[in-house]
Amino acid sequence: MPVVDYAGQSIEVNEExxxxxxxxxxxxxxxxxxxxxxxxxxxxxHWKVITFCREDAANQGTPPGLRRISKNSGVNMKxxxxxxxxxxxxxxxxxxxxxxPQGCI
Amino acid sequence: xxxxxxxxxxxxxTTVGNMLRKKLxxxxxxxxxxxxxxxxxQPDLIFIPFEMQTPEKTIRPRKGTLGKGIEWxxxxxxxxxADKNQVILDGDERVxxxxxxxxxxxxIRPEETPGLLGDEWQKSIFDFYTLEGSxxxxxxxxxxxxxxxxxxxxxxxxxxPVAPLEITFLAESFxxxxxxxxxVELTYVTPLDGAFTKPIAAKALGGILDDxxxxxxxxxxxxxxxxxxxxxxxxxxxxxxxxMLITIPTHMGAGFIEESGxxxxxxFIPTDRHSxxxxxxxxxxxxxxATDLPTSKAGSVAHFQAEVVVDNVLHLIQGESxxxxxxxxxxxxxxxxxxxxxxxxxxYEQEPLPGVxxxxxxxxxxxxxxxxxxxxxxLMFRHVYWHALLPGHPIPVPNHMxxxxxxxxxxxxxxxxxxx
Numbered sequence: 307m308p309v310v311d312y313a314g315q316s317i318e319v320n321e322e323x324x325x326x327x328x329x330x331x332x333x334x335x336x337x338x339x340x341x342x343x344x345x346x347x348x349x350x351x352h353w354k355v356i357t358f359c360r361e362d363a364a365n366q367g368t369p370p371g372l373r374r375i376s377k378n379s380g381v382n383m384k385x386x387x388x389x390x391x392x393x394x395x396x397x398x399x400x401x402x403x404x405x406x407p408q409g410c411i
Numbered sequence: 412x413x414x415x416x417x418x419x420x421x422x423x424x425t426t427v428g429n430m431l432r433k434k435l436x437x438x439x440x441x442x443x444x445x446x447x448x449x450x451x452x453q454p455d456l457i458f459i460p461f462e463m464q465t466p467e468k469t470i471r472p473r474k475g476t477l478g479k480g481i482e483w484x485x486x487x488x489x490x491x492x493a494d495k496n497q498v499i500l501d502g503d504e505r506v507x508x509x510x511x512x513x514x515x516x517x518x519i520r521p522e523e524t525p526g527l528l529g530d531e532w533q534k535s536i537f538d539f540y541t542l543e544g545s546x547x548x549x550x551x552x553x554x555x556x557x558x559x560x561x562x563x564x565x566x567x568x569x570x571x572p573v574a575p576l577e578i579t580f581l582a583e584s585f586x587x588x589x590x591x592x593x594x595v596e597l598t599y600v601t602p603l604d605g606a607f608t609k610p611i612a613a614k615a616l617g618g619i620l621d622d623x624x625x626x627x628x629x630x631x632x633x634x635x636x637x638x639x640x641x642x643x644x645x646x647x648x649x650x651x652x653x654x655m656l657i658t659i660p661t662h663m664g665a666g667f668i669e670e671s672g673x674x675x676x677x678x679f680i681p682t683d684r685h686s687x688x689x690x691x692x693x694x695x696x697x698x699x700x701a702t703d704l705p706t707s708k709a710g711s712v713a714h715f716q717a718e719v720v721v722d723n724v725l726h727l728i729q730g731e732s733x734x735x736x737x738x739x740x741x742x743x744x745x746x747x748x749x750x751x752x753x754x755x756x757x758x759y760e761q762e763p764l765p766g767v768x769x770x771x772x773x774x775x776x777x778x779x780x781x782x783x784x785x786x787x788x789x790l791m792f793r794h795v796y797w798h799a800l801l802p803g804h805p806i807p808v809p810n811h812m813x814x815x816x817x818x819x820x821x822x823x824x825x826x827x828x829x830x831x
Contacts, residue, residue: 367684367759368705371567372602372632372646373661377676383634387647393630396604408608409601410572410707410741411616411755411763 312338324399324406331360331403339401345390352389352401355379359402369399369407413439415724416498416508418488419665420445422453422801423699423713424514425476429803430721432480436728441480442506444498446487450476452796453570454710454789456539457577457746460548461585469542476801488515491671493692510694510724513673513680515665517570517700517708523661524565526636535641536656539578540570551655552585557594558654563643564601565633568677569662570700570708573755575599576606577746578657583623584748592624600628600643600651609762611820612755615779619747662708664701679703684759686733687720694727696720706739706759714800715740718810740812742768744789752785754778758812766817769808778817 307326309318313334318326323342325331336356340348348356358379362370372395376383390397395407415435417424420443428443435441449470458464477483484506490499491511498506519540521527527536537551538544562579569575579599586592599606599620606620606627607613620627634646636656643651664678673689674680681690682702689695698720699713706712715737722735739759746752754776755763767774776788799806 365681366703366705373566374676383632383646392647393604395602395632396630406608407567407603409567409603410743410757411576411607411609411612411745 322400322406325403328363328403328405335403336401339403343397343400345401348401349389351381351385355381355386355389355394355398356402359398359404363402363404369395369402369404371395371407413509414507415439415441415510415512416506417441417443417512417514418445418491418498419443419513419515419699419701420447420450420473420477420483421514421516421699421713422710422796423516423701423717424512425450425801426714426717426803427512427514427698427720428481429476429478429801430717431724432478432803434721434725439509439728440482442482442484443477444484444486444488444500444506445473446485447473448485449473450801451542452793454792454796456542456545457574457581459542459545460539460552460578461581462549463581466542466546471797478802488665488667489670490667491673493671493673493695496694508694510696510727511692512696512698512720512724513668513689513701514697514699514713515668515701517568517662517664517679519660520663521658521660523663524633524635524658526638527658527660529636529638531636531638531641531656535654536636536658538658538660539574540659548657552582555591555655557591559596559598559652560655560657561598561600561643561651561653562657562659563631563633563651564659565661566602568679568708569659571743572707572709573743573745575601575659579620579625580623580748581746582657583625596626597624598626598628598651600631600633602630602632604629611765612763612779614820615765616753623748662700668701675703684739685736686723687716687737688723688733696724704739707741707743709741709743710796710800711743712741714806715810717803738811740810742808744785744792746786746789747781750786751781751783752789753781754785754788756812756817761812761814764817764819768816769813771816774816 386394450473452469455464455469486500533547537548564575586595632646668674668678680697682697698716700708719735719737723733742756744752757763765779768776
């Protein structure tokens with residue numbers, strides 16, 4: 307799998323750019339992933355989402371769905387689409403260093 | 412006398428009840444609370460729309476499914492008072508428990524999406540997760556001559572996560588056999604980033620929708636239905652027009668779970684993934700679709716979990732720690748149309764792999780591959796369900812997922828070795 311340089315660290319990602327090992331994530335890594343997907347700077351609102359996603363995934367074992375994020379992070383659905391255009395569920399997971407939301411197959 | 416109370420007599424609750432009735436010590440009573448008269452065999456709901464099964468054959472009187480020694484209380488639950496260890500029924504009648512097993516499943520909530528329950532509900536918008544919905548879809552398909560058919564999963568998680576794919580494959584096969592396939596535009600619309608999201612399954616099966624001329628609209632989070640224009644709309648304002656919308660609405664846990672403050676924002680109950688004890692209450696077990704666990708909401712899961720819950724209930728009664736462990740094991744047949752089906756077998760850690768199941772080499776069921784054998788297996792399972800699984804008899808498949816018979820594709824094995 308590809309290894310990329312994020313914030314001076316060598317980080318292994320899968321073909322789609324998701325971190326292979328979530329424990330390699332740092333806030334600086336999040337900033338670097340965000341830049342890679344076209345988000346120039348992470349705002350406080352982005353960080354509300356990222357913090358919720360990481361805490362929730364640590365409890366649940368899976369990244370949260372969009373409804374769960376919009377109900378619990380303090381950022382509503384409309385704003386989620388503004389913060390993470392073209393797919394907030396997947397992109398929020400990616401910036402948070404989590405696997406992408408998956409089905410069973 | 413001590414009391415063990417089970418809430419819900421679906422697959423999970425009935426199986427646990429029937430297994431426990433012979434094993435509980437004589438100073439324990441066993442009650443099941445469920446208001447419904449009949450037991451519904453849910454896997455057949457995908458066959459009814461295509462007249463591959465009749466509604467009458469999917470239900471049996473609940474009375475005959477609960478063995479001797481189980482007291483069935485046919486009433487709806489209002490609330491659980493977990494601090495007082497009481498289940499509260501209508502009229503404030505209280506049923507005390509020493510141990511509680513919650514198995515009240517997952518239910519569709521079309522009212523969560525504006526427009527679904529409007530004037531077009533069961534006219535051009537259908538669910539197939541209820542008997543009524545499945546029958547209404549059957550009646551509409553009988554008259555359907557062509558147009559845009561859209562299959563949409565509103566959001567995850569849902570019960571039987573492969574059912575949206577199955578209904579799509581079966582519909583495609585149905586339209587072809589009816590001779591109207593050329594008049595139908597069939598679109599599979601999912602909030603995930605594709606019809607197949609696991610790498611090995613995506614590689615093995617990725618082309619199947621394209622081969623059958625089924626369009627895929629991915630990363631689509633439906634926000635509402637514009638009923639007048641018959642258009643499905645997403646939060647990022649993509650519009651999908653339809654003549655027939657087959658919706659898989661938002662799923663939630665039972666209503667009383669919200670009232671009791673036991674669930675998360677979808678009323679699924681936070682549960683220990685291995686012991687199946689509720690996170691916040693050490694005398695409450697949760698299994699089947701009612702949990703928040705990261706495995707499929709599926710009958711096979713309910714069955715594997717039932718064995719774990721029974722073992723752990725008996726451990727607790729004997730004053731021991733709960734030793735039995737659930738590993739996330741699920742296996743599911745996936746109907747793929749034209750008399751064939753696929754099969755997947757997986758757990759918390761291991762994604763579905765190719766190979767054969769349950770025995771090495773001889774199978775007879777191929778994994779991650781279409782076969783008539785698998786379709787036959789799915790139909791045969793009806794008999795196993797009523798006569799072995801539900802009565803709590805042993806079934807000759809391992810409780811924990813086994814790697815025997817499975818094969819990891821060569822390239823991915825090499826990647827895994829490099830990574831380790």
